[in-house]
Amino acid sequence: MTKPLTGCLNEIFNRLLTHFGELHWWPAESPFEVVVGAILTQNTAWRNVERVIAALKDEAPLTVDNLLRMDRQRLEELIRPSGFFRQKAERLQLFSAYLRGRYVGDLGAMLRGPLQQVRDELLLCKGVGPETADSILLYAGDRPSFVVDAYTRRLFDRLGLLQGKESYDQIRQMFMTHLPHNSGLFNEYHALIVEQCKRYCRTKPLCCDCPLQCDCAAYLRGDYP
Ligand code: SF4
Incomplete structure (x- = not known):
């Protein structure tokens, strides 16, 4: 992706949201x-x-x-x-x-x-x-603190927005700096990343039906034919 990071992050979010719909995490009663x-x-x-x-x-x-x-x-x-x-x-x-x-x-x-x-x-x-x-x-707490997990790292490495060696805090900072601090957005974004990685961007990715295919650096390089 050659667009500014804010635009890239928004576009990824919108594609995932269009594809999966709202996921409403976290599954808990309190x-x-x-x-x-x-x-x-x-x-x-x-x-x-x-x-x-x-x-x-x-x-x-x-x-x-x-x-x-x-x-x-x-x-x-x-x-x-x-x-x-x-x-x-x-x-x-x-x-x-x-x-x-x-x-x-x-x-x-x-x-x-x-x-x-x-x-x-x-x-x-x-x-x-x-x-x-x-x-x-x-x-x-419904507080806007972006959650980073192994799925986040894997997906954004493959998309070409990370280099692979960033710390937890550096990855979190990327989202915190380039997205509005909105707990609803952060909640949905993290849930969508998890869903994307369970359905498509697995350890062995299923790229052919992936909603992020056209913006994925790894796919466009031919890493996952
Ligand atoms: S195209 Fe493949 S590698 Fe890229 S995000 Fe989708 S599933 Fe992952």
Whole structure:
């Protein structure tokens, strides 16, 4: 793409939106469920997280206090299908304890401060890296913080808008600099990237029906005949 970056990013968004329609992420019944899902989804497929969240809800309503009250071994047992279950159980209870101690369990109160300050605070919580922090901000807090994941990196590398060595923050900055800070837009954009990468831009891409084919540097170079 030879257009200015803002135009490229808008055009990619519009093509994906036309192709897939609105996707309305994140699939959760409450902001706290988003936090739980964002921690559980680290290093595992979403289908495993869905199973685990259903099991947690069968045990008790998914609240800060119920997670804190739950016996650690029982929690580990319930979240086992999401992998790294000991680590994740500790992280869930540490995050819940922090929320209870500092914000009387009110996630909304934690997430409504100045964006950068809240992001920094989230990053200080054990087990919350940039992708988890941005997912919590965007999907639990409705704050405009762009989420970058492996799909984002893969797609924008192939499209020719990344060189392949950018850090998480550099990629996030590309979106934050060139798009309006609108949580609805960021929400939909990330969901569309995930859908595009599941349907077409897979590890072995299915380029022939891809809605981004005519603007894709890798495809136009003949990388994926
Ligand atoms: S044309 Fe192929 S490589 Fe390019 S974005 Fe589409 S699926 Fe990915």
